[in-house]
Amino acid sequence: MAAEICLMAAFDGGRSDFGAGEESRSLDGFLRGVERRALRMAELATQSRDEALDLVQDAMFGFVRHYGGHDGAEWPPLFWRVLDSRLNDWHRRQKVRGRWSFRPDDKDTDEDPIALAPDVREPGPLARMADGEASVALDAALRGLPLRQRQAFLLRIWEGLDVAATAVAMRCSEGSVKTHLSRALANLRRALEAHR
């Protein structure tokens, strides 16, 4: 029976050839569509393109291995979930090595939501900057965010996932996603205003 279990485990990852080519093409298209944004996301977290490439490659392997057989509609939150997990692991390793002192405290602070509420008449912190300057300022502001806040911002605002899908990707509750995002927006606004 042990042999049988081993053989079943060995073949578990392999699917029948039926539709395998089509599936590969779909997976290829999906990964092709997200890889650049994934790289930028990882780069903002690691501040290193090489490390970001390694993490994205690792995430692609993990995603294909574990979720490649899932329905295509489920892929986006699952891919970002794998990448988010890799980023968290990387972040933990850096913490252990004590090499992340350049980052602000990752703990979310309790801030007065009324004080953080933006002025609706204000055109926004990026409005008066030229593209090049705005891009540099935005990168710096994003790098300055705690990991969870940055991920909530990038997944919700940039990637366009809804709250539920972001919660799946970040392995947290929908309430946590809203909290992280709200704080991310407030902190980004503050950092960009200061940059102006």
Next chain:
Amino acid sequence: MNQPNDDWLERAKALLDDSADNLDAATLSRLNRARQAALATRRKGPSRWAWSAALAGAAAAVFALAIGLHQRGVAPPGAPVSSLEAADIDVLTSDDDADLAENLDFYAWLEKQPAGGPRG
């Protein structure tokens, strides 16, 4: 409709899109290789590691079976192999019985049903 406060978010998205669209050729090439390598693991099916694990498992099972048979060999020489042992060996060595082994519960239930089929 965009509220005034959404404008800077739209700008932020556009800036991030630009940064992703304007990656250099070397980075795009590495991304492409990473994607192809990941997809290759799916296309080629069970990995060499999986085959090795399967063979090692099969070898371990055969070894365990041989030990078991050897230990039962203390019975008088020439004594007939019990029906249970014979069934075990059959299940382990015959491909045809794999389905039976996996669905023993179902076949046991089926055997208990009256000849005319389940009452309903």
